[in-house]
Amino acid sequence: MESLERQRHDSSAQPARRPRVRKNVTAAIAEDICAERYASGSTLPRENDLCEIYGVSRTVIRESLKVLESKGLVRGKPRIGTSVCDKDDWNILDQDVLEWMGPHIADFDILGSILEARRTIEPAAAEYAAERATAREIADLENAWQQMRDSGDDPESFTEADVTFHKVLLGASHNQVFRRLSSAMHAGLKYALHASNVAAYSRDEAIAVHGELVEALRLRDRDAARTCAHRMLDLAARDLAVERRPDKGRKTNPETRRSAASRR
Amino acid sequence: MESLERQRHDSSAQPARRPRVRKNVTAAIAEDICAERYASGSTLPRENDLCEIYGVSRTVIRESLKVLESKGLVRGKPRIGTSVCDKDDWNILDQDVLEWMGPHIADFDILGSILEARRTIEPAAAEYAAERATAREIADLENAWQQMRDSGDDPESFTEADVTFHKVLLGASHNQVFRRLSSAMHAGLKYALHASNVAAYSRDEAIAVHGELVEALRLRDRDAARTCAHRMLDLAARDLAVERRPDKGRKTNPETRRSAASRR
DNA sequence: CGCCTTAAATCATCATACAATTATGTTGCC
DNA sequence: GGCAACATAATTGTATGATGATTTAAGGCG
Numbered sequence: 001m002e003s004l005e006r007q008r009h010d011s012s013a014q015p016a017r018r019p020r021v022r023k024n025v026t027a028a029i030a031e032d033i034c035a036e037r038y039a040s041g042s043t044l045p046r047e048n049d050l051c052e053i054y055g056v057s058r059t060v061i062r063e064s065l066k067v068l069e070s071k072g073l074v075r076g077k078p079r080i081g082t083s084v085c086d087k088d089d090w091n092i093l094d095q096d097v098l099e100w101m102g103p104h105i106a107d108f109d110i111l112g113s114i115l116e117a118r119r120t121i122e123p124a125a126a127e128y129a130a131e132r133a134t135a136r137e138i139a140d141l142e143n144a145w146q147q148m149r150d151s152g153d154d155p156e157s158f159t160e161a162d163v164t165f166h167k168v169l170l171g172a173s174h175n176q177v178f179r180r181l182s183s184a185m186h187a188g189l190k191y192a193l194h195a196s197n198v199a200a201y202s203r204d205e206a207i208a209v210h211g212e213l214v215e216a217l218r219l220r221d222r223d224a225a226r227t228c229a230h231r232m233l234d235l236a237a238r239d240l241a242v243e244r245r246p247d248k249g250r251k252t253n254p255e256t257r258r259s260a261a262s263r264r
Numbered sequence: 265m266e267s268l269e270r271q272r273h274d275s276s277a278q279p280a281r282r283p284r285v286r287k288n289v290t291a292a293i294a295e296d297i298c299a300e301r302y303a304s305g306s307t308l309p310r311e312n313d314l315c316e317i318y319g320v321s322r323t324v325i326r327e328s329l330k331v332l333e334s335k336g337l338v339r340g341k342p343r344i345g346t347s348v349c350d351k352d353d354w355n356i357l358d359q360d361v362l363e364w365m366g367p368h369i370a371d372f373d374i375l376g377s378i379l380e381a382r383r384t385i386e387p388a389a390a391e392y393a394a395e396r397a398t399a400r401e402i403a404d405l406e407n408a409w410q411q412m413r414d415s416g417d418d419p420e421s422f423t424e425a426d427v428t429f430h431k432v433l434l435g436a437s438h439n440q441v442f443r444r445l446s447s448a449m450h451a452g453l454k455y456a457l458h459a460s461n462v463a464a465y466s467r468d469e470a471i472a473v474h475g476e477l478v479e480a481l482r483l484r485d486r487d488a489a490r491t492c493a494h495r496m497l498d499l500a501a502r503d504l505a506v507e508r509r510p511d512k513g514r515k516t517n518p519e520t521r522r523s524a525a526s527r528r
Numbered sequence: 529c530g531c532c533t534t535a536a537a538t539c540a541t542c543a544t545a546c547a548a549t550t551a552t553g554t555t556g557c558c
Numbered sequence: 559g560g561c562a563a564c565a566t567a568a569t570t571g572t573a574t575g576a577t578g579a580t581t582t583a584a585g586g587c588g
Contacts, residue, residue, distance in 0.1 A: 057543070
């Protein structure tokens with residue numbers, strides 16, 4: 001983050017380095033918004049001030065603001081300035097927005113909404129996948145499952161495999177809406193399961209159910225697929241509940257959250 | 265649309281009018297992409313050429329392209345140019361994207377996906393709404409229902425009321441993911457029901473079921489709410505099927521199907 | 529013939545200028 | 559003294575030209 005430094009107007013003859021930073025600036029502004037450094041509803045600084053704050057030209061600032069505006073984070077009006085929109089207007093189904101929220105996602109209590117949505121959608125997606133999954137997709141699921149099984153005690157590897165498993169599953173539903181939702185599910189898994197997988201309350205059980213789901217898809221058994229998805233989500237819900245219980249989850253200190261943030 | 269004319273370099277002393285056109289240009293490029301005037305996978309013209317094509321400066325072109333890129337329609341690389349992404353990468357859950365697709369939405373066979381998603385999501389949303397809907401939200405639903413009932417033979421008014429009904433319903437679920445999906449459902453309703461409502465095969469039945477759903481929410485009856493949502497969607501599915509039947513729907517010419525088939 | 533170097537084309541950024549818009553302050557009238 | 563119309567200033571939106579950065583492609587050399 002601090003790598004964004006202003007190095008202009010040196011007034012020396014140096015050849016004026018110009019790295020490509022628009023995406024970084026966009027992410028930086030978005031993060032500052034997610035971190036509430038710019039309060040919701042308030043108008044953030046003038047474009048010329050933003051230039052100095054982030055050390056880039058107005059071109060970059062403006063292109064970044066337009067992107068943020070297109071995702072519902074801010075709204076600009078001529079002469080007034082750009083103001084931070086209410087969180088209800090944010091495009092929380094957009095992958096970039098979810099990544100920008102990153103660890104702050106827990107502050108927006110949308111993890112519950114995502115889990116609810118998963119409980120609604122994934123069983124249906126599993127059913128459709130039982131009808132429509134290609135051999136290739138089933139093989140990809142199998143691979144992800146094996147990676148889960150062989151991940152040993154490495155929670156990173158386990159979570160990664162889990163995420164790809166569910167992503168492939170949603171894709172195998174061959175429903176374009178469900179497919180698009182995989183980024184949201186991804187975020188939900190990544191940040192909800194990050195800590196709960198460390199505890200690994202239901203790791204073995206989860207692996208078993210995932211394997212059963214793959215088998216159900218092979219047999220084109222819609223009911224079994226739906227049931228497996230339901231059981232998987234019951235496990236996830238249980239983990240999330242345990243995670244949220246303050247007297248049990250001993251790993252729920254801010255430290256975990258912060259370190260997850262500094263990654264990326 | 266034709267109001268986008270180039271009027272630069274008049275080399276006369278006129279004060280150079282500069283209307284605010286960025287949003288229009290963005291929509292124009294997006295529409296050209298949706299209309300396949302720029303083929304999927306191909307790279308569209310250089311930025312300087314786009315300036316002349318759309319009659320605006322590079323500033324506007326670039327800001328527009330960044331917005332389109334942020335929604336997955338195009339992807340730009342230095343020196344290569346910006347190329348049109350595959351439709352699978354488009355953010356079809358984004359409201360702007362859906363509006364840009366507009367009538368072309370039928371060419372992307374996502375209406376089926378949207379209907380499937382509605383059949384999965386709306387019953388669940390109705391259940392949650394039965395638990396959580398506020399008095400205000402129930403009143404809004406009632407209003408939308410009355411407008412449906414009183415719309416007489418005006419299909420425009422009926423469709424509009426129907427759309428707001430389902431939008432409010434998804435909002436009343438108080439699930440942020442479902443809420444965000446209302447724009448997609450909106451598009452699905454708007455373009456799928458547009459024609460079917462003209463025929464109005466099940467208009468009276470639909471009105472009755474909508475009313476029952478409102479009553480179920482009042483009584484906080486989750487099962488009844490879910491059942492009503494299911495029945496509503498059965499009606500919608502029947503209408504869509506009727507609409508698609510070539511011997512009945514007189515608007516289903518092979519042209520539509522071919523372009524949908526040429527996809528991927 | 530192939531690998532490395534060089535060159536050109538295009539995007540990315542910077543800087544500046546001006547138009548359009550609107551909040552704010554000022555002035556004059558009642 | 560208060561209110562309304564007007565003038566002013568500040569900020570965003572657009573235009574334009576210049577230059578750095580990057581990748582494709584051509585060209586030279588072994």
